[in-house]
Every structure is written in structure tokens, then in C-alpha cells.
Amino acid sequence: MKKIPFFIPFLILLFQSPLSGDGAILQVGFLAAADNSTELAPFIGWSNVAGALGVAWSRIVEYGLLPQYETMNLTWVLTNCREADAVGSVINYAEGHAHVVLGPPCTRPAQVAGSVAKYLDFPLILWGPPFDSSLLNQFEYPTIASTTSSTLYQAKSLMRMLSYFKWSEIALIYYVARSDLIPRCTPLISDFETLVNSNDNLTITYRRQMSVITNTSYATVLRNLKELARVVVVCLESDEARRNLMISIAENGMDTNEYVYLMIESRRAGFSTTFWNGTDGKNDLAIRAARKFLVMDNQKYNDTTTFVQEVQTAFSRAPFNCPNCTNISEDIRIFGCRYTERVTGPTISQVGPLGDALLLYAYALNRSIAAGNPTPTGSEICNVAKGMEFLGFTGKVIVNQNSTRTPIFVVYNIDTNDKEFAVMTIAEDLDDSSDPVASSITLTATAAKIWETWGGTAPLSTPICGFTGTDCPKSFTDQYLAIILGCTAAALVLIVAVISTVVFLVRSKRQEEERLNQLWQVHFATLVKPPQKNTMHSSRSLQSTVTTSTKVTINSKKDTERHSFFFLNNDSVVARKHNFRAVFTKNDRAMFRKVRIN
Template structure:
């Protein structure tokens, strides 16, 4: 067999051998012989080899080859090697492809065996009269087998070789006796078969009188023939080979071909081509040689695939950026449902105890209320007062170019710019929201503090306005276009903030109103334009700055309207007509004192009729800094401290005011501390006494957690997450206050509460916790995230009752904590629960059954497996019976 494999270069086959250059690619032994098993094994073998060595009994070979043909494993690149030593080849008593009784598939079997090469002893190698002699002798002594001639027609070929083996042994036995005949223990020596076999001769005359040679461990040389079927299906002897017994082979007699043209003989049934050790396209069909036209097509296909993938990638980036823009746009897009108007808020009474009248300065409210054309409104956003600039509703097309700017403005932080809070649409208007500053506009502030403002404060106010203008003029939001006393506001820290920065495309949609005093700040060249849109320029901002600075420096109203008999329309008419002298506000101070000459010169330059003659913001900034000198920039708070030092009465009032604030802050701190810790613990801490841990025999612990909070957070900005948690805990805190429950802590989206601690309440602790859990579950159902309206908010709730230990943990930031296995199991009740379900332990269920048997409706869940614990019997708390 090895001669055959090596001769045809079949180095990968299914045969187990010791020769290094033959690889066993697949080896399988079958226990169940069915067509399905044959085909399964052949399918596996075909993935690693096309040369298949088959060792089967003669009765199984035909079913095997039929299964191979049915499975498509008899194509020209397959070759099956069968081996036998009977000397009967394919014919046996009858041809191997024929069946008795016939099954109608002899033709298929005959065709399938054309893929087989059979290695067998040559046919007709025995002497002519060997069969008759052997069959006659087998009936004589010592065999006496009278039935043998009827059992078989021919003697076995192996019996012929057995005779030569016996003869070789007799020669060896005679030689051994001759060698050891003088030994007394000769009978024992000849029983030693190993010693006897060493004396087998290298050659002797066999039964037929021919010289027989033995080589390699006294093994006999055997001749074999390689049989196959030709195209007509007739058996042919294609080659001769020889081998030794035992292990090994010899090369003294090479593989002898019995044909001249292999293509028309041995390989004729395979289209004249010898089966390869591995097909050209490999066992799996993935190694086919590349055709000349494949490479260009592959390159073109690869390029097309790359382009398509690139377009898909770019499209994905576009979708990602668009979704990201939408998410970021939600920073400035305010839900109108979150907006409350002052009258509505006051009437409700529950959302805010403050009214606009108690927060805003009287002069600020008066200025807004007295202006019939004012587009400034007060509103509440999340219970905080804000200022809203009213504008006509814009279409998505008009608003789209401003989205990037609006996102930037929402995130913009500058010490002299008022914070932009967002936009909302409602009641047929677009509302642009800005942070409310408690001390109102700068005009209102001057009116309220006119007698207390000196040059130091005036310079500080002007300096802060200049810093805001300097930032705007050197940013993409230039120009401001609406600089006026109303656009400069003062907060509770006496800092001047400029508002209405940016959104120039939206400002262009607004029109100047000659009856509105804000138009008095508009530059002459802008007033003379045919269109009346609010479309400013940097030079126009400098002119407006000059008007505003004269108003601040003289501590009067704009253009001293209260001292003039002219109306706003008449003043604007004079400005447009360039009357001589030019109509401009006076720079004379109302208190009769002289204005700083440098400031007066700067104001007059800003008044210039020609825009080019006005200084730019950089020059204005440098000159204002010269007014302040090298000292640190002052603010209104510095002024207020100086005023308190110089005026004893004011100092006393301020001390009283601050003292009241301190008392209020202490009260708030105490309220906050009482919310963080039990009141009796706070009292002990205030006295400086140590807090010893306390054991509570009976308490009920509650845990809850938002389902899928991590996924919701990934879809939200940090600000949106904070707003959501604030809304959720507002609901839960309101519910907790209505029950005798103590809130231990909140960690992210998790809530931890307990009843029966720190105040013992008998057996009511289980009732209080159950009532609270049912209320929280019901309250959360209405909770939604504005930017994710389709996401349903669900929580898991867990309850367990038992003993607990409490104590204060930490020194720098002490916390009141509850410990014990009860707390751990309550947390497991929550973590192993289901969305919108309240899972209670068997202990809690027993307490309910004992003390409140008809109050609640529960449902048995079964055992819950908890790590490092025995299974725990749990129940669902469904509802309360009323």
C-alpha cells in the first residue's frame, strides 16, 4: 500500500503508518454501518483528503461505494484504495458489484467501483493441482475433515504460505537439534521457539522446489497486484508491487507499471487525469487559481465596496452628528409645560411662595408695567423667576441657522454677560429666556441708589459694560445691536450683566418702535435706514454705549426725558434730521459736579455723527481702564462695604440685615441637618456628646432603584439626568413626608428608607413602609423624561423586616447609617425583583398577616436564590385593600 501511495505522490490519506512522508489526514473507525454514517464520514474526510484507504469486509464494500456515489463522492478527483490478500480481486466467486438477490443497483455499484483501486495477491499464483491435492489431503490423517470439500471449492491461498512456514520451521528445528544434540536438556531447548526461530535459514527450497528467500526478521516477500476497472467496467491489472511482512518495505523490487499510457488506461475513467493529492482548488474549494480577468474585477469590486462603505460610514457620522445636535439642542429647547406665568404661580400657591412683587425691585416692575410696547415678560422656569424676551414664532427653516449659536450661548459663561437659559414656544409667541437679576436694569438701579452712587461705582459699572462689549465684539456674536439701559441688569451681588447677546438673525426680525424709549439708544445711521429692522453694527454699539454712559455718569434718565418737554418721537426726528446743533444727551451732571474730563471726552467721541469717527471697543476699553488707574477693578459690593464703613446708620442697618440672614441661614442649616439626621441625634451632636450605636429589634427596610437607569443616562446629558433625578426625588420626598418613614440616603437613582428607626412605632413600621412603597410606585408612573417621551420610567422595590443597628459613621462628614443583615436582605429584595413590582420577604409577609391580615393584597412568588444564602421565600405586594 505504501508503494502505491508513494508512487502516485498521494501523501495525505486515511491510513495509519510509521513512514514519515505519508500523512494520516483523517482516521475513523465505524461501529454502525449505514449509508448515512458512510456519507457523514466521507464528508468529513473530503475536507482533508481525496485519497481514501478503506478497510472493510467484502460484504460491506458494495454498500459503502453506493453510499459514496449517492453522496457525490465518486467524482474523478476521488480515489478509494481497498486491500485484501485473497487473490480473488474484484471477482470473488461473483463480481463484487453484484448483489444476491438483486436490488436493481448493480449498474450503479459497477460505476461506483470505477473509482476503486484494489491491492490484492495476484490471481492464479498457486500451482495447477494444488487445490485438488489440498482438498484430498484434508480428509486424511491427521485432519480427517470429510466435510471440508463440501464447505469450500478451493483451498485458501494462505494455506499455501502456511506450508512454506511449516517447512521453514522444520529446517530451523533440524538445525537446532544438530547444534545442541550433545546437551542433556535438548527437549527443553527445542521448546524455546525464540531460539529455534533464530536458526531459520535465509533461503531454502519450498514445497514446489523453488528457492524461497527470507529477509528482514525472517519475513517472506509477498507479491501484490494493483487492480482496477477500465472504461468498459472490466477488471485490469495495472501494476505489481512487493512488500515485507511485519513493519517496513524494501526497494530492491520497485513498483512496476503494467501500462504505457496512464491517461488511456489506469486513469481513463477519470478523464485521463491522475487524481491529485490535493485538488487544484483545495479540499474546500477556496484555493482556485486566479484567472486573468478576476484581478481587475476584484480590484473594481473592492474599490466599489470601499466607496460604498465610506459613504455608509459618512452617512452614519452624519446621523450621529444630527442626533447629537438634536440632543444638544435640547439644552436650549425648553418645554413650555415647564413655564409658569406669575399670576398662575401665585394662584396655585403650592409651587412657589414668592411672587414677582416680592422678588423684583419696584422700579424694575414699574418700568416694565408702564411700557405698553415692552416685549419683556416675567416667567417661572422650574419655580425660578426668569426674564423672557418675546419674539414672533420662527419656522424651523428660520431657526435652523441659529442652532449652533444657541447651543454655544446656552453653555456660555462670562462674568459680565447674563446667562441665556433657552427658548420656548407657547401662546403664539417665541420666548427667549434669560436669568433674572434681582436688582433689575441699570436704570432702575440708578434710580434706587442715586444718592449713594459715586464716581467709583460709576466707573465700575461702565467698566463692566465695556468688558462685556469687548467680548462680544471679538466673538462670533457681534454686534450686540440692542445695547440700552434695559439690556444691562444688576444681580444681587451688584454685578452688571449685559444680556441679549447673539441671535442677530432673530433680532433682524424685530422692528424699531419710535414710541419705545429703547430706540433712543440706536445710532443715527441705523435710524435713517429705509427698513426698520434691528440690524446693528459695532459702530452703532459704540454710539449706544455713549448714550448709556452719559445716562450712568449723570445719574439721570435716558436723554433726560423727565427734564425735557420732547417726546421720544420728537427726539428721534431731530436725530434723523441732523439738527444744528446735533441732538445729543447732555453730559452735565444733575448734582452740579463736574464730570471727569477723560470720561466726558470719550462720551462726546462716541456721540460722533460719522461712524468712522467713533473709537473702537479696544480704545474705549483702554481709556476706561485709565480712569480706574492701576487698582483692582471695583464692583458694587466693594462700594457697599465702603458705604457701611462711612455711614453709621447704614452700617447698623446692614448689620441687622446680615444678622437676620445669618439667623435664617442657621435655621436653614438646622432644617437641613434635621433632614440628614434624626433630631435626637442632632441634639446630641450639638451638645458635643458621643453617639453610641443603638439596636432596634423590629424595623422595616425599603430599597428602590430605577430600571435601566444606565441606559437612560447614556441617552441624556448630565443636566437632563440631574433634572430627572430632581423630579423623581421631589415626588418621593413628598410621599415620604406623609408617612412615618425616615429617608436614610439616596445614591444616584437608588432610594433607601426605614420605618421603626429612629422612632420606635410598635408594629406600624411594616404598614408605613408598605403604604409608602405603593404610593411611590404609583407616583413614578406619571414621571417622564422630556427628551425621551417614549421611555417608560419603572422602578424595582424591595422590603424586608428585622433587627437593625444604627450609628454615626465618619468624622469630617458624619452620616447616620443603618446596618445589619436586614438591610442587606432588603437590598437583595430590590435587586432580585421585577420592574414596577414590590418584592417583600417572608418575614415582612408574616408581620402583615399577623398585624394587618386584611389590609394588603399579596401574591406568592416562590423561592429566590441569593448568593451565599439559602433560598428565600418571597411575595409580591400588589395593592392595599380599602
């Protein structure tokens, strides 16, 4: 495209405030893309965004932010994100004594123009799609502020959410369809992987960039993923890619309660998208899978319908005079294929951030004037803007210490009736070193509500039965049966051994006692009665011979009522008779044994 010179008469737009008198003129430059650039126009094309500046100026006048300025003189250059055109335009605006330039809306031109603006100390307010994190460098770009955020902020918020739900292993699927002049998924994934590499508690177990988004290609990816992850981070840049993924998930049976898919968006639409609306008869499959998705998106517009109507009205009036500039994106919302609601609203157009960019400059200039500096330089206006908060068209705008926007991300879910609801909000501040949960994450739903479509329980990074389903934890019996049986057998053997030992010892002791008892016990069979002799013969013998023989004495003895006489091993013994069987105690036996031994 031929370069458009600065201050061509038909590009001069004057916005007259209703104030009387001769006020100053606010000179504003504006860099955008031409409508014939098919890759850029839906996002930053003139007819999709320029009308927001008319709405913003009306808001500035209504709020009395800049009473010193009666008129805004708006000029624009359609650079189509060419670096040379962006730099030339910034130089021309600075030399033409413009107060501010809104743009460039693309990262690479912003980097080059930002370096020039640093030299000129001239303010640039970025409003395009999420930009590369390199632009956060305050030393290199001290005159840049923005109403959009770096992809690093969303990557950091994603890390916070994964940490909050205690997910430590994830898969990563992304598809790039946008121009590399306004990328989204590529820098986001790059920032995210950088953060993961420095985090010991998180691992990417599977990563795939899709080049083909058919159901067949998705099925191949999902089969490979199935054995590696249950938490899947998804960044897709087309509705076709989103819808086909959901259908493939359902067709491959990966829409169970084990899986959760985290879709990362920046369209301020949540689940208000067309990715489950089609004519192929597979809407039920798409919505079935959608119930396993969480969507992280920028906060929505304050009042989408009113804002879009105001932009369309501004386009139709002078100085835009573009009554056909009404195509600020259309979004079809379908809830479980039960009914369709058609809503008009900017889902990819940067019309809202552009309007906020002019508001940001107006609020910062108002602060500077109140501080006694009516003509601040680029670095001065950025320093004044730090810490500001105001309600913009895209919600609450918070300017952080990098002079860029602290984004507020909202995580959305759908309930069992397929109605969208907010799960949590994350106000991401890269300078925040405190507890990320306490300082950044605000739950807007109960755990029971959040995981309602997952059966009431949050999915785990690693399923209880493992990724293959074969690693289920064993029951106590299954796990320890062999040990229990072994221990039981050992115990039984030990018990038997102890009992046997005790029995053996007791028996041995008894046998020893019996052996010792036999030393003093006299069995009746061993006793021999002495032979009985004739009395007369004995008398003669006694008369004729005197002897002291015991045998003769025992032989001559007769049993009495209490005693009997016997021979025991040729020894004569006397046994005492008892009318009952004598019972000896243990002590008696022990005494007898000692007597015998002694």
C-alpha cells in the first residue's frame, strides 16, 4: 500500500465539544490497518475500531476530564503494521506537535517505534492485540503505555490457576491461524513454556502445534495424549479449530470426568462463541465435550450492546461518515443446542481497547495538569499513569508499574444446564510477590459448582488408576496378602516350635524326676519274703550255737500287724504297712532324692 502522508486534509477529524469559548485543541494521532488487509482488518482495521475514539471523546467531555481542551483533532495513518511506516508516522506526529499517538497496534512496529519514541520522549498508547513481553522493558520503552496486556500476564495467570488446582502434569495443544504481525498463541505459549521451565512443580508431558485441524488429525493427537496427560491447555485461533477439537474429544471418549481442558482466550467472550454451533449434526458431541472445558478470557465489556451501538452511531456521523461501518463482529451463543441467541459484540476487534487508550491518556493528562504540568513528555505521562484505575469500555482498567494494563482474567465454565458462569477472577500483577492465591485469585463459585459437570470432584493430573487404567491402587488384601500369609505361617511355625520346646522341656524334666525317683522307690516285685523255718529247730540251733546272722534273725521274724520283713537285693529290710496308699508331695520326693543321692 502506498504510504499515506501525515496531515492530508481529508484525514483531519475535528471533534468539537459542546463547551463555549476558544479552548485548546487536543492533537491525537492514530495508527491502524486498512480495511483491505484481510489478515489485519478484523482485529485492527479502521472500519472495525475507529468509531471508538468518537465515543471516548464524548465520554471525556461528559466526565469533564480535560476542560482545557475544547476540540480533539484526530488524524490517522493506515500503516498495516509496517515498521517503516509506523516509525515515520511517529516522527511526523512528534514533529507536528501532536500530544499522543494511539498505536502502533502490532508488536514489531511498536518495538521499533518505541525506541524512536524513547529518543523523542514522545508518548505512545498501545491498544492492539496482546503484545510481546519485550515491550514490558521500562528502560527500553519508557514512553509506552497500553490498555492491552502482554501475553506474559496471561501465561502467569495460567500458572497461578494450575497451581491453585494442584495440577502438576499437563499437555499443550495449540493452533496458529492469525498473521504473525498480530500473533496470540505463539507468544503466549512461548511465555508459558519459559515459566514452566523455571518451575519445578509443573511439567509439560505432551506438546503439539496443530497444522491441520480436521477431526482425524485431532484424533491422532488425542490418542497420543491419552497416555500422558489429563489436564490439557488449549490455545486455538479459529472457531473451526475449537469446534473440531470438541467433537474429536467426544468421539474419542475423552470427555469423561478424568479430563479437563483449559482453553486460553482473549476475545472477552467466555463461552459466548460459535465453536459448538454447526450444521454437520454433531452439535450434541461438541456441547458434551464443552462441559469438560474451562475458558480463561479477558473480562468482558461493561455493556457490550450499548457500546457497540454508540460506536456504530459515531461511525455514521461526521467526521467519520461511514454508515456501513457496523460489522464489529457477530457472535452466536448456543446453550446445549436448546436455543439460539444472536448477540452483536466485538469478540476479536480491538475497538474497546482503542477507546480505553484515549481515556487512559485523558486521565493521565488530567493528573498531570492537576500536578502543575500541563504539557508532560512521554516518560512523564507514563509515570503519572502508573497506579491509575478507571472504568473503561473493557471493564476496570488498572495501570501497573510498567505503565501497561494489569489484566483481569475471568475463568468461565458451564453448568449442567449449559449456562455459563464465572469460576474465578485473576488480577495479574507481575510485580506481586505475595501469595498468588490470596492476592490475585478470587473464587466466584463454590467447588461443588465448579466441578458439577465433573461429578463433583476436580480431575487429577494423574488418574488414580494411571494413564493406562492398569495402575489402580490394590486393596489391602491384594497388596499385602502374601505378606500376611507369610507372617501367619511364620507365626504358626514359631508357636508350634515354642509349644514343642516347652513340651519337650517339661517332659524331659518329668522323665528326669521319674529316673531320680526310681533311685529311692522300691518296687514291690523286688521284695523277697524270707523263708519260714521250724520253730523247734530254730530253738535247738539257738541253744547249741550262738550267732548274730541277720538272715537267721530275719528268717525267724514273723510279720506283725504293722510291719513285714523282706529281702531286697540280699539285704534284709522292714516294710511298714499302711491302711491307705501313701501320697508323697513334690517336696517329699525331692527330699527322698537328696537322701538317696547323699
